[in-house]
Every structure is written in structure tokens, then in C-alpha cells.
Amino acid sequence: MSFRQKTAKYFSNHAETSENHIDPTLQTHYYKTTRDKGLSLLENHFNNNESYHINAISKGHGEISATIIKGKKAFVVATVIMVRPYQTAIDFSVTTESVLPFDLGYSTKIIQQLYQQVNKELPIINNTNRR
16 A cells, blocks of 8 residues: 555545455455345344444345444444355445544444454455455
């Protein structure tokens, strides 16, 4: 990552994952599971964590939206897409609510924590094994 990209990461109030993201921690993660199991896992995680409040669940679209209500406020959207049988992609988008137009990397940290939690529960598929 260039200096400009590192600076932009800290001086923004939004972070999201993508297939070919410059930051390796914000690249889409693939898991050996079904879409329903992935959605269920995220739903349980948000329900069992008092910091989160689920706003909506769209099983048809494979999305869950939640709000972080303890500490710094943020809005989280998790998208679960089944690419192939037992190959499911999970992406996150986090926007921090603050008076300032930046969050000093807080939204990126939330995504990293969510991926760590999912990695404990589901078998991850490495990029080299995906193709």
C-alpha cells in the first residue's frame, strides 16, 4: 500500500471488503459452508454480542445489517454469497457515525474483528485453493 492509500484508510469513516482490495485484511474471505449457515452464524454472532443490534435480515439477498450501539457507533452490512457448492464469500461494509469525517481506522478494525470471529467458526478457503 502506498502512503496515500494508508492515509486514506485512517482519514475515512467507511471501509468495505472487496475481491481485489489493496489492503489484504480487507479482501473478501471465502469459507467452506453454505449461504444459510454463513447467515445463521453472523446472525448468532450479532444476537449474542451486546454491542450489536440487528436492523434487518434479508435471507433472499444474503444480507444482514446491524448497528454497533456500544462505544463508537457504526453501521455494519454483511453480505453472504454462495459462489459454488460449499464455497461462500462473506463481505462486510462498515460506516462509522461521528461528527468528524474520519474514524482513524475504526471501521477497518471492526471488519478485521468480524473476520477473526468468522474464521474461528468456519473453515476458510485460501485464495490459492479457490480456483
